[in-house]
Amino acid sequence: MRSDLIKSGPDRAPARAMLRATGLDDAALKKPLVAVVHTWSDVSPCNLNLRELAQAAMAGVRAAGGTPVEFNTIAVTDGIAMGTPGMRYSLVSREVITDSIEAAVEGHLCDAMVVLCGCDKTIPAAAMAMARLDIPAVALYGGTIAHGLHRNRPITIQQVFEAVGAHGAGKIDDAELRQVECDACGGAGACGGQFTANTMAMVLTTLGLSPMGLNDIPATHPDKLAAARRCGELVMDCLRQGRTPRALISRTAMHNAARMVAATAGSTNAVLHLLAIAREAGVEWSLEDFQPATESTPVIADLLPGGRYTAVEMFDAGGAARVAQELIAAGMLEDAATVTGRSLFAETAAAPRVAQQRVIHPVVAPLKPRGGYSILYGNLAPDGCILKIPGKHSAGHGGTRFEGSARVFESEEAAFAAVQEGRIAKGDVVVIRNEGPAGGPGMREMLGVTAALIGRGLGDDVALITDGRFSGATHGFMVGHIAPEAARGGPIALLADGDRIRIDALAREMSTDADLAARRARWQPPAPKVSRGVLAKFALLVGSASDGATTQPANPAPRPTTTASNQGVTA
Secondary structure (H helix, E strand, O other), rough: OOHHHHOOOOHHHHHHHHHHHOOOOOOHHHHHHHEEEEEOOOOOOOOOOOHHHHHHHHEEEEEEEEEEEEEEEOOHHHHHHHOHHHHHHHHHHHHHHHHHHHHHHHHOOOEEEEEEEEEOOHHHHHHHHHHHHHHOOOEEEEEEEOEEEOOOEEEHHHHHHHHHHHOOOOOOOHHHHHHHHHEEOOOOOOOOOOOHHHHHHHHHHOOOOOOOOOOOOOOOOOOOHHHHHHHHHHHHHHHHHHHHHHHHOOHHHHHHHHHHHHHHHOOOOHHHHHHHHHHHHHOOOOOHHHHHHHHHHOEEEEOOOOOOHHHHHHHOOHHHHHHHHHHHOOOOEEEOEEOOEEEEEHHHOOOOOOOOOOOOOOOOOOEEEEOHHHHHEEOOOOOEEEEEEEOOOOOOOOEEEEEEEEEEEEEEEHHHHHOOOOOOOOEEEEEEOOOOOOOOOOOEEEEEHHHHHOOOOOOOOOEEEEEEEEEOOOOEEEEEEEEEOOHHHHHHHHHHOOOOOEEOOOOOEEEEEOOOOHHHOOOOOOOOOOOOOOHHHHHHHOOOOOHHOOOOOOOOOOOOOOHHHHOOOOO
């Protein structure tokens, strides 16, 4: 066992003395040390239940013959930070969480780990840490929040953001806005549509890092504690059998995940995070690899933000397993290994099939003939960008092309003010730049702006392009992740008010006729917005959005085998 390097032999008596102070006895010290890592915080509902789930996971580890040790790391809640300077820390937190899991688990040479995660960046961070460390590991998502009820209709945080836009347009009064606010979020769990958290929870399942069905269980469902205990038991089986994450995260698994995201019209953030996970796992995977999945996979799940139902209703309809069942039946997924030791197809076949449900459609009767995003290039995005195709349109019926005049803003705040003051008109292409990974720094999500446009009734008549990101709750004609970003000299930095911009999903191009070359000679890089602290470090180290916006160096060397001779030092 790796942990023997810190707890076995006469020279480790000081370490054992400290471990005994925590309550471990001789029997516990002889067993494998299993890290139970979670992102519990009481600042938001997303991670609120994870400490309780950790206790259940630890009980499962003990029952299966291991000794659990608990670690806690951070979380930044997008729904709270959105539209503020605090949002710059959101993507940064993904890297911090990954690094802190590595530091805690490797610093104590744990033999295996269970990672409990609850919101947008904690979920990909869990997968990134699992891939980086490559020790036996299981991930569990804390679960979706139950939707609220407003005037007897389901409501999520998405409708609160959109209500802000409606309020700014004078469509609703202060009392109505407050009632929407109070009705939306009723307890523990992450945002309730197929936004980033639920999309990435499905990705964990599809990559084989979480057992089929367990991530779908809502946060407050009575079965969630049993799911956590099961993960604690399962990680001990992984340890005995030598199953590790890199054996699961293959190109096949990545293709499957990309198709599941497309089939559920999931968050475009999944593109960014899957690129980062692939880099940590050493899997060859690029931005262009997403295009075949979105072109050839129909949307079959009727989920918010573009559809009607929430993640709780998807759970009732069969969850990720039902989506996989439909795609497997159509020959759209390939079999792959999972953390349980059984294959993806075997796990999917064993899942119950709900007879009567309206959320997940068969492939032969899809909601849309293709996925909800497209990878574009062109003279405004030479290294690529992501178009989120409007949910209410089908490909070829008006939702795949937009042309308009640029309205250029140097920050999210400036664009939001323009929307709220009524300065954005039909036919405009709102350009928000210097919000990329390095220029932001932190690549903020533009949900405040996009929701305000929807709330003011401009969702079908205005496009928005940015080197920042979008929330999974965003819908409308939106282009994000533009690379290269403005702060690093990308063409978006050279746009001016009035430039004609064409966005074409079918041609896969975003372009302008403006003379960008003539403006290039006059362009000067903006001064860094921060010079100290974690944001400054991130801005210095972060790579392009087209490569996952990670701080991990390219082509990491293979992890050396831990032996007594090297005292457990690992790359």
